[in-house]
Amino acid sequence: MSVTGTEHQPTQQTVWNDAELLSLMRQHAPVGVSPEAMLPMIRELVDSGADPRTLVATIEAARGAAPGALAQDLPRAVGIAEAQRGAQNLARAGAPAQAVRGSAVRGAGWKRAAGRVFVVVFWLAVWEIADRVIDNRLMLAGPIRTAEALVEQFFRPEFWLISGASLGRIALGFTAALVIGILLALAAHRATWFRELIAPVVSVVKTVPVVSFIIMLLIWLGGQALTSWLAFLIVVPLVYTSMLAGLGAVGRHELERAQVYGLSRAKQFWYISRPAFMPFLASACKVGVGMSWRAGVMAELFAATAPSIGKEMFAAKTFLDTPTLFAWTVVVMLLSVVFERVVTTLLRFLSRPFGGLLGSAS
CATH class of the missing domain: 1.10.8 (Helicase, Ruva Protein; domain 3)
Structure with a gap:
């Protein structure tokens, strides 16, 4: 051989x-x-x-x-x-195993997606069956009739103006509440006397019913500014309390260690305080987005603000046009989801480490 x-x-x-x-x-x-x-x-x-x-x-x-x-x-x-x-033999043997694991993960992902699709289709089917069983256009509109009304509204020339106006008012109130809530929390965290001074105001704003706010703001400000102010008053206590709790979660030893190493106040805030309060702020914003949209549309409905989604929903209710009412409800849901995704994406970006962004410690 x-x-x-x-x-x-x-x-x-x-x-x-x-x-x-x-x-x-x-x-x-x-x-x-x-x-x-x-x-x-x-x-x-x-x-x-x-x-x-x-x-x-x-x-x-x-x-x-x-x-x-x-x-x-x-x-x-x-x-x-x-x-x-x-x-080499282990690598050759491990490659099929990795492929199997990858295919298993992909298979599990497809199963979850298929499960979600099944749940959505199931409830849409239940909704449509209920509409056909009740067979009363004034009481219920199924997904098919709602989709037809939504397409009809979508091709109206003023559809984008109405949706954009409502989105702008609510976004303005939410953004103002976010900024003011953060500034108030920073001041309250630094000065105990300021925290005790505004505590009764925050408690009152948190406990007053939304309808009372709507009536008072209608008397004081009128209908055009009502939506933004109501969204502001609903969100600002939530941002303030969450931000204050997040600032309180910052470790004292970490701040003392930063002072020993000579970090400036800006760097202490960016590298120590920011990672501590961002989860609290993100949670408050997720809840606040939904609350601002519910309160904002309610304010538009009461004030008949033009142009606005609330006014369109009020008109649909007046003429007993249930499919159109459901269609505008779907629009509110979609806009709320898109706005929440924008806010959470921005907060996720601000939660990144950003190592070295502010330079060295000295």
Whole structure:
């Protein structure tokens, strides 16, 4: 049996007998080394799984070395070669496993998505069946009639003006509440007397019913400014209390350590306080977005603000146009979801580490 090269890709394991191994060693043994003396060691290595052709490559590399050095280096070299081959085998065996795991994760993702789609389709079917069973256009409009009314509203020239006007008013009130709530929380965190001073006002704003706010603001401000002011009053206590709780969660030891290292107040706020209060602020904003939209549309409905979604819903109620009422409700839901995604994306961006943004500590 001859050796044609040191690189090979065997397809099946070959059984080597002593005569073949001895013949192989006689052909490739270094000068001064007895093949018969090497045979027991070679047999032991082959029985443990080593390939004689790998041993031949090691012997060829060791030609000219002392016999003792060959006897010491041969098992180590063979072990390294076999370890590398074992790592390659594990990698080849692990690749299908990783592919299986990846396909399993993708399969689980598809299953979750299919489950969600099934739930949505199920409740849409229940809604449509209820509409057909009741069969009263004034009481209920199913998803099909709601979709038809939504398409009809979508192609109205003033649809985007109405939707944009409501979105702008509510976004203005929410943004003002976010800024003012953060500033009030920062001031209250720094000065205890200021916190105690505004505590009764915050409590009153949190407990007064929304309808009372609508009536008072209609008397004081009129209908055009009602939506923004109502969204502001609904959201600002939520932002203030959450922000104050987040600032209180900052560790005192971390601030003391920052002072020892000479960090400025701006860097202490950015690198220590900001990671502590951002989860509180994000949670408050998620809740505040929904509350601002519910209160804002209610204010538009009471004040008949033009142009506004609330006024369109009031007109649909007046003319008993239930499909149109449901269609504008869907519009409010979609705008609320889009606005919430924009706010959460911005907050997620501001929650990033931003390492080195403000420079070194000195």
